[in-house]
Amino acid sequence: MPSLEIDGLTKSYGTVHALRGTSFEVRAGEIFGFVGSNGAGKTTTMRIILGVLSSDGGEVRWDGSRIDHDVRRRIGYMPEERGLYPRMRVGDQLTYLARLHGLSAPDARAATERWTETLGVASRRDDEVQKLSLGNQQRVQLAAALTHDPDLLVLDEPFSGLDPVAVDVMSGVLRDRADAGVPVVFSSHQLELVERLCDRVGIIKDGAMVEVGTIDEVRRTETERWVVDGPPGSEWIGSVPGARALSLDGSRTVVELTPGEGTGAESGREQDVLRAALAAGPVREFSLVRPTLTELYRDVVSSPVDDGADDAAAAGKTPGTTRTTTEVSA
Structure with a gap:
């Protein structure tokens, strides 16, 4: 495809x-x-x-x-702005738009029926678009992008x-x-x-x-962070080279593994953290922490764009980026 x-x-x-x-x-x-x-x-x-x-x-x-x-x-295109005729009936409009994409009249009517049923606006086919709620207008707009099977x-x-x-x-x-x-x-x-x-x-x-x-x-970060819910305090982390307590909330600790040789889930360093935690007491949770897309997005948009972006664009290349690590709290 x-x-x-x-x-x-x-x-x-x-x-x-x-x-x-x-x-x-x-x-x-x-x-x-x-x-x-x-x-x-x-x-x-x-x-x-x-x-x-x-x-x-x-x-x-x-x-x-x-x-x-x-x-x-x-292509089926759905613009952010409403691209529909407000005083035209939903069914007539979808059939008309499908015809513009080359469908025959019977196929256009069938496509209109199919997509209005699928998107939950079949009962509004005879209504003018302007009489629909904004949400239903959005459904009709998606139907318009789909009627010609793009x-x-x-x-x-x-x-x-x-x-x-x-x-x-x-x-x-x-x-x-x-x-x-x-x-x-x-x-x-x-x-x-x-x-x-x-x-x-x-x-x-x-x-x-x-x-x-x-x-x-x-969502991958330069450093690994693991949540350990188990032994209180953070003294036990000192026995693991390259590990530090990033945050501590009662028995719940976020441990960061500094980057370097042997960093990565396949390195086994997280097992050193788990062994140290188990030696200090029972462990109820041990899981990898990664930033959500929302956290990543906030981090990216607050960071400066690479100074070489304009030069890269002039050369027809994709500019690089430097991303800082998103802070994670327990």
């Missing part, structure tokens, strides 16, 4: 660098979470993928070839304004599409949802990608 490749996109508005060598890939059957602050470059990137904007440099490729008009007709989904803040039940419905639809081999990329500020739903995630800051990888990869 084809994949979407974003390779070294640059875009400037006068002296403002909206994109600076932005690169990432959305693979077939994958849900990719695209996160960043307002104005970081998410919507600009999506509009370049759709051809609404042109880039100053870089390429967007589909299945290894530069994306063209025919490919873009096969090969790629690009969704800008699709979960905005949805209640928990609607979030679950939409999450299920996106997972179903990905399971069918469709690459799905969406932006969201709901980082807990991104962490739960996405296969991989990319964090963009000031137009530069600063983190790309699986959830486990981006």
Whole structure:
């Protein structure tokens, strides 16, 4: 199945660098979470993928070839702003939009019925869009992106304004599409949802990608931290070379293993910590601590962008990033 490749996109508005060598890939059957602050470059990137904007440099490729008009007709796009005709009936509008993508009238009507049923708005087909709640308008907007059975989904803040039940419905639809081999990329500020739903995630800051990888990869830290709930105090940690108590709350201790030779889960150093804890008393919990995506995001967006980002963008390369370690409390 084809994949979407974003390779070294640059875009400037006068002296403002909206994109600076932005690169990432959305693979077939994958849900990719695209996160960043307002104005970081998410919507600009999506509009370049759709051809609404042109880039100053870089390429967007589909299945290894530069994306063209025919490919873009096969994209399901959901903009952050409402892109629906407010006084047009839901069913008529979805059928009309499906026809624009090349479906026959019977197929367009069938697709409208299918997706309004799936997304829980079948009873509102005869209502004008403006008479729907914001959440139901969001469901209709997703249906509009799905009626032509797209090969790629690009969704800008699709979960905005949805209640928990609607979030679950939409999450299920996106997972179903990905399971069918469709690459799905969406932006969201709901980082807990991104962490739960996405296969991989990319964090963009000031137009530069600063983190790309699986959830486990981006949550990986330079140092290992382990929670030990067991012996009181922290004196027992002194017997483990390269270990220190990062925080202490009653019997619950966060132990940090300093980086260096032998660092890593395969090194066995965590077993030294566990043995030392057991020698000091019973252990009720021993688990690896990693920052949540929310903690990581706060850390990344508060760190300065690599000074070489502009030079990297000019050379068509992805700028690097330096990330500090997120503090973890017990």
